[in-house]
Amino acid sequence: MKRRADLELIRVVAAREIVRQLRNKAFWASVIVTTAMMALSFALTGVLKGDGDGPPAVGVVGDRSTVAAALRTDVTVKEYPDAGAARTAVRDEQVAAAVLPGGEVLVLRRLDADLGRVIRQAEQTAAHIEQLEALGARSGQTARALTPPALRVSALDVDAAAAQERTMTAGIGVFLLFVLMLLSGLGIAQGVAEEKSSRIVEVLLAKVRAWHLLTGKIAGLGAAALVQILLMTIATLGAAIGFGVLTAPLGAIGTAANLLLWFVPGYVLFVTLYAVAGALVSRQEDVNHVIGPVNMLQMLSLTGPALAVRGGADDSLLTVVSLVPGLSWAAMPVRMAATEVPWWQVGAAFALMLAAIAVLVRVGGRVYQGGLLRYGGIVKVGEALRGAAH
Known part of the structure; x- marks a missing residue:
């Protein structure tokens, strides 16, 4: 019966926090602005990616079938009857360059180094073919003589492109969730400080216990944040897939789901720290002084995503960081996106995170309780613990 009553009180507090968050205009503004920025970035990436698809076009002037044939292996060839037509095509950017008789190449601004190498090789191949034909070789013989043997390509890491895409998705997701967690944490600390300074908390504590308040805040704010994250994730992944930025959308969706799974305990951990920090001050102006250590943590x-970018997923320091509670929520999903992680490391990291949350909620709840009813500047953690003992 007592447990049911405790759960009901926590539910009431959580519902109050959810309603407050969902009615907050800043809450929805952050969702709309962040989603719009991500969708715009994916749109621009898709446009730029689309512009770069396919080989460049090169114009060939006159009857130069050997040059055109040599070029077709690397570029799209357009043939023009005279130099005037080729100049018009270059000015209108229909072709990147035009090859004139005598070895002259027309370009609008400058000749790309790779394209210049292709044209030079095509001219050399055409010259060799013409020399062989002048010596009496048939066209089929010259083609076979100058055609290189097919390459046998063996990929060492077939999944490299997909892994890079998954890692990119995880890295961007970690950064967005980090910003969201930072803003949410500041709002939580300020909200707790406001309730304390306005003495509303005294009225609340007459009805519920301090740990009811803390647990309800964590559950309510976590649920509201999850709604925010799900909306942002669906919109941004939809934009990325729609604009063709992701070549392996199923892998990106799986990475996003895994990241959310790791974010939940990380969010609970930091929300608890921010709520406890807010209970240590009597004025909202002092909030920034107490949340500094939480911000640093x-x-x-x-660190984990930065190590993954710098040293790769096999970095030994990244392995250690991905097991540390408070850091693993960001490091482990990036490692899992980039490479295969032993199952025992995944399980150990998650278990350590849950154990850290259990300890923090117990100790933090006492600090929260002892700090709420103590006024007069910033309350030290030791004073709050002693106050909770009485």
Whole structure:
């Protein structure tokens, strides 16, 4: 019966926090702005990616079938009857370059180094073919003589492109969730401080216990944040797939789901720290002084993704960081996106995170309880613990 009553009180507090968040205009503004920025970036990436698809076009002037044939292996060839037509095509950017008789190449601004190499090789191949034909060789013989043997390509890592895409998705997701967690944490600390400074908390504590308040806040704010994250994830992944940025959308969706799974305990951990920090001050102006250590710890959580970019997924330091509670929520999903991680490391990291949350909620709940009813500047953690004991 007592447990049911406790759960009901927590549900009431959580519902209050959810309603407050969902009615907050800043909450929806952050969703709309962040989603719009991500969709725009994916749109631009898709346009730029689309512009770069396919080989460049090169014009060939006159009856130069040997040059055109040599070029067709690397570029799209357009034939023009005279130099005037080729100049018009270059000015209108219908072709990247035009090859004139005598070895002259027309370009609008400058000749790309790779394209210049292709044209030079095509001219050399055409010259060799013409020399062989002048010596009496038939066209089929010259083609076989100058055609290189087919390459036998063996890929060492067939999944490299997909792994890079998954890692990119995880890295971008970690950064967005980090910003969201930072903003949410600041709002939570300020909200707790506001309730304390306005003495509303005294009225609340007359009805519920301090741990009811803390647990309800964590559950309510976590549920609201999950709604926000799901909306952002669906919209941004939809934009990325729609604009053709992702070549392996199923892998990106799986990475996003895994990242959300790791974000939930990370969010609970930091939300608890921010709520406890807010209970230690009597004025909202002092919030920034007490959340500094929490911000620093949260900044350290970006160490994992940074190590993954710098040293790769097999970095030994990244392995250690991905097991540390408070840091693993960001490091482990990036590692899992980039490479295969032993199952025992995944399980150990998640278990350590849950154990850290259990300890933090217990100790943090006492600090929260002891700090809420103590006024007069910033309350020290030791004073709050002693106050909770009485």
